[in-house]
Amino acid sequence: MTSSPMLRVSDLRLSYSTAKGDLPAVDGVSFSIQAGEALGLVGESGAGKSSLALALMRVLPRNVAHHSGVVELEGVDCTGMDDETFRRQIRWSKMAMVFQGAMESLNPVVRVGEQVIEPMLVQGHVAKKEAAREARRLLEVVRLPAEAYDRYPHELSGGMKQRVLIAMALILKPRLLILDEPTSALDVTVQAQIMDQLKDLKKEMDLTILFITHDIALASDVCDTIGVMYAGKIAELGPAERVLRSPSHPYTRLLLASVPRLHQEEQPGFIPGSPPDMVSLPLGCRFHPRCPFVFQRCIAEEPSLLAAGQNHQARCWLVEQRP
Numbered sequence: 001m002t003s004s005p006m007l008r009v010s011d012l013r014l015s016y017s018t019a020k021g022d023l024p025a026v027d028g029v030s031f032s033i034q035a036g037e038a039l040g041l042v043g044e045s046g047a048g049k050s051s052l053a054l055a056l057m058r059v060l061p062r063n064v065a066h067h068s069g070v071v072e073l074e075g076v077d078c079t080g081m082d083d084e085t086f087r088r089q090i091r092w093s094k095m096a097m098v099f100q101g102a103m104e105s106l107n108p109v110v111r112v113g114e115q116v117i118e119p120m121l122v123q124g125h126v127a128k129k130e131a132a133r134e135a136r137r138l139l140e141v142v143r144l145p146a147e148a149y150d151r152y153p154h155e156l157s158g159g160m161k162q163r164v165l166i167a168m169a170l171i172l173k174p175r176l177l178i179l180d181e182p183t184s185a186l187d188v189t190v191q192a193q194i195m196d197q198l199k200d201l202k203k204e205m206d207l208t209i210l211f212i213t214h215d216i217a218l219a220s221d222v223c224d225t226i227g228v229m230y231a232g233k234i235a236e237l238g239p240a241e242r243v244l245r246s247p248s249h250p251y252t253r254l255l256l257a258s259v260p261r262l263h264q265e266e267q268p269g270f271i272p273g274s275p276p277d278m279v280s281l282p283l284g285c286r287f288h289p290r291c292p293f294v295f296q297r298c299i300a301e302e303p304s305l306l307a308a309g310q311n312h313q314a315r316c317w318l319v320e321q322r323p
C-alpha cells in the first residue's frame with residue numbers, strides 16, 4: 001500500500017473580481033507533495049504563486065470571485081470543512097505559512113517572543129509560560145540567540161526577522177510549511193544561511209515544504225520537485241534534477257537562462273516580452289506571444305500538461321512532437 005501524499009491539490013481555481021473583469025489568478029492547478037519532500041513553485045511576478053498559497057491557507061482577499069478545487073492533507077479532504085473547523089484543526093497546526101513580505105508586518109511595539117507564541121495562545125489550551133518555553137526552544141532551533149525573545153523587531157536584522165517568522169510558523173508543530181519568497185528581501189549571504197537552515201529543518205523535523213520563489217536556482221537548492229507556474233497555470237512539473245537539466249517548456253528554459261552564474265563569461269539572458277494581461281488572456285498557449293518556438297497550433301489551441309518523462313510534464317505542443 002502506498003501512503004497518501006502530505007499535500008494533494010487538484011484543479012485549484014481562484015479568481016478575483018476586478019474593475020476590468022474576473023482575473024483567474026490560479027487556473028486549474030494540480031500537484032502533490034510527498035511527506036518530507038519539498039516542492040518549489042517558481043515563476044515571474046503575477047504568475048499566481050501567492051494566490052495559490054493563500055487559497056491553501058484559506059486566507060483570501062475580499063474580492064475573490066470564484067474559489068474551487070480539492071485540497072487533501074495526508075489523505076484527508078479539507079474542501080468541505082467549514083472555516084471554523086479549518087482554523088481549529090488545520091491552519092498553523094497542520095499547515096503553516098511564512099507570508100510574502102511578512103517581515104514588514106511584524107508588530108513594531110510587541111517583543112518578538114510574544115509574537116512567536118501568538119498562534120499558540122490563539123489556539124488556546126496552553127499557559128503563556130509553557131508557550132514561552134516552546135518559543136525560546138524554537139528560536140534556538142532557527143539559530144537565534146535566546147535573548148531575541150525579548151527584542152523588538154527593529155532591533156533585529158532582516159535575516160533574524162525571517163528566522164523569527166519561521167519559528168512562529170513552526171510553533172504549533174505543523175508537518176507542512178509554506179514559504180512565500182522567504183529570502184527575496186535578504187542579501188545573498190543571509191539568503192544562503194536561511195536556505196541551509198531550511199534544509200536542516202526539512203531533515204531534522206521531517207518537514208514537508210512548499211517553497212515559493214521567482215528564483216529557479218534558489219528553488220533547486222532545497223526542492224525535490226519543481227513546478228513552474230505561468231499566468232495562473234502549471235507550465236512544467238517534474239523532479240528538480242530533470243526540470244533543471246532537461247527542461248521541456250521553453251519558458252523554463254528561458255527562466256534557467258536568465259539565472260546569473262558565477263564563473264561564467266556569458267551574460268544571463270532575459271525573457272522577452274512581459275506576462276499577459278490576466279483579464280484578457282491570449283488564445284491558445286498563454287506563453288505563445290513570448291515563445292521563441294511558437295508555431296500555428298500554439299496560437300489556435302491550448303496544450304494540456306503532456307508527459308515529458310517519468311513524473312515529468314510540460315504544457316507545450318513541442319513535447320508531443322518529440323520521439
Ligand SMILES: Nc1ncnc2c1ncn2[C@@H]1O[C@H](COP(=O)(O)OP(=O)(O)OP(=O)(O)O)[C@@H](O)[C@H]1O
Nearest residue numbers: 016018023025044045046047048049050051061278
Ligand atoms: N486581491 C487581488 N485582487 C485583484 N487581483 C489580484 C489580487 N491579488 C493578486 N491579484 C492579481 O492576481 C495575479 C496573481 O498574483 P499573485 O500575487 O498571486 O502572483 P505572484 O506569483 O505571487 O507574484 P509575485 O512574484 O509578484 O509575488 C496578478 O495578476 C495579480 O495582479
Ligand SMILES: [Mg+2]
Nearest residue numbers: 049050051100
Ligand atoms: Mg507573490
